[in-house]
Amino acid sequence: MQTRRSDAILERMTTLHPKIIDLTLGRVERLLAALGHPEARLPPVVHVAGTNGKGSTLAMIRAGLEGAGATCHAYTSPHLARFHERIRLAGRLIEEDALTAVLDRCLAANGPDPITFFEITTAAAFLAFAETPADWTLLEVGLGGRLDATNVVARPRLSVITPVDMDHEQYLGDTLGKIAGEKAGIIKRGVPVVVARQHPEAMAVIAAKAEAERAPLHAWGEQWVAEESGGRLIYQDERGLLDLPLPNLPGPHQIINAGTAVAALRVLGAGDAEAAVSRAEWPARMQRLKGRLAQMIHPAELWLDGGHNPAAGAALAATLRRLPPRPTHLVTGMLNTKDVAGFMRPLAAVADRLWAVSIPGEANTLPAAATAAHARAAGLSAAESPSVDEAVRAAVAAGAGRVLICGSLYLAGHVLRDFEE
Template sequence: MADGARSDHPAVQKQLDRLSLLSPGRDVLGLERIRAVMERVGNPHLSLPPVFHVAGTNGKGSTCAFLRAAIEAEGLKAHVYSSPHLVRFNERIRLAGALIEDEYLAALLAHVLDASEDINPSFFEATTAAAMLAFAETSADACILEVGLGGRLDATNIVPAPAATGMAALGIDHEAFLLSPEGGTPADPMVRIAWEKAGIAKSDVPLLTQKYRDDMAKVVAEHAAATHAKYLPRGENWDAAVYDDQLHYRDERGKLTLPLPALPGPHQADNAALAIAMLRHQHEIEVSEAAFRAAMGWAQWPARLQKLSSGPLRDILPRDTETWLDGGHNVNAGEALAAHFDSCADGSIHLVLGMLANKDPAAIVGPLKPKIASITVVPVEGHEAHEMADFVGSEVPVSDAPNAMEALKVIATQKPETVMIAGSLYLAGTVLEANRQLPD
């Protein structure tokens, strides 16, 4: 089923079954179909509250979480569209602070699919149309859109005039989509990625970006100039740094000294800073310093360096074992994990790894290598994944298990200091469900 979409609500599941018959998006990237679908359902994307549109390879979801936290800390209401979901499809659509209700979701999906059957939209396009309908029909002060894939040809890029756009950290991912041969595109893979993400730039709209290497920044600047966007890269118009255990942010409006984010990982300070920059360089809504301060502790983003709480799965391990969950699967994610676990002793982390077959395990294993005590390979339900044989020659003990729960039962006998479950958001979803720790 496309993206593992499922629900325990019969009416929703009926529509998800219809969605599962649609293309997941391969070979159909473009805005032609989403424009046609939107026309059929009344162009809801033209009736949204102020939109904050975020692209990136790593960190865009966390940036959206900080945007939402700051807006809500100001006492305002925000819609959020994100993907993929971890456990329940409803996680993709948050209406004025709450996950969409089943009956409303079922009705929206049915309406979109009935109206666009002959257009043959992709899974993501139909989902995006349903989200935009919900956002247009429900009152809120802001709308946060996370790009699903790339930027230039992503269905969320249908919105003509966001309040602000942002680009988080960039890296190589989704190569089959974003690096497919196309005339007039940059040859260097990382420059091509930057070019694709910069496609969310809009005329007279601020485009806030993280720091990139010079050739990547150049292509983003060129695209912004061509579209007449207001290009505001980090390090020039705004910047941030961490020292004295605080986040220090500055731009032309002044300086902010804020607590560090509660979200684990040093990279979260960068994501928070991007969200702050996006909010301080637009004029649709006003967010105070007090709201930014509160957002540092309020922001939540499941399965991104998430420490598991007590539950049926976590409690298999000794009480003092730190148990972490992360859905990262590329080099940037591996480096973020390595930075987070830098203070751990060598050979202290037991890694439970479930990674899709089209991803490179070295992206996660490589950066963590000195810290790893063992690797247990588990399948990713419903997807082709790497097997134990793919780790032949590893310098640490490698075993396999039928699922994460069985893996933890074996690891528990070794009285581990730290356990890290990683490699796929699909795996992360099954872990959260097994631990009865559903995202809300």
């Protein structure tokens, strides 16, 4: 892979704080002040939080706005193949020279002070956004919401909360209500908030926060609904009914993400709803791979997904049930911080076998042996494999007609870098 100067700068940025995650706003606020407050000079902001679906929903919002001729900055995380994916300037991935320039400026402004990698790179994104004309800025929360580095924007145009579920309990709390409280921390005084379908416990917390902030609430099941009917996406709110194509992003869970995106566009009074659901692109979310690894196992299908929590496992299982029946094997690698059993349990009913791998180059990978043991405990036949490509080949040799690589965005990034570029 080509070595970029930005890689060296980003590597240095990982050494500026002893922790990868240390939730607070003080450090990023200090750096943004030193940079002249670029967060106050952004084009109108749509801020998206949630446990699952926030990336897909943001991609659909962007597709809808761009489908109507608008230009959008977008900030997402983590990246898959290269860091540049996190920062999209007026519709295009940031170029190497522009990235190195804003990273250098952030390093110089920060000096020797401690700051996490996510905080300083978020400041770099804001700096790039503030200095490049666009119509909209779309921000995806990194972790949580209330203390996330993206939550320094004082008054976004719209807040969006996608489905909330259990994940990152060590940082956000051990109950759904506590986690929802962190996500609801992006709600600002008087700023409208669009909320996807939620568990009642999470919805109660979000609604209470919206009421306290006098933020107009646009919630699934109250102000809008979206469902699949007759092979179409039917969306309805107080303004009327839309009969739209099904989302081009596969999986039944994308119905609610598409509805959330359409609701956001309707509240903004901008964008093209049909473009939102039919033109969105979001890699490693039930992505059908076509690169050299897929070509080597043709005619067997090769799919990739980065979901990694119990809700993502359930969504994957539902998606697989909708595909034409084929013997399905999983190639799975996960982090040791995740609810592995919770992710695997829904998949046991739809997969014939699991091939466990360690995630290459990832210090927090769960060893393949442990992943295989979790799979067996969940009711899956499982074996270990030394690498992704060997696991895929072994799956096809064992009769798989469909192979799904899943369990981690870090594993997905490895696959996209090594087999799709």
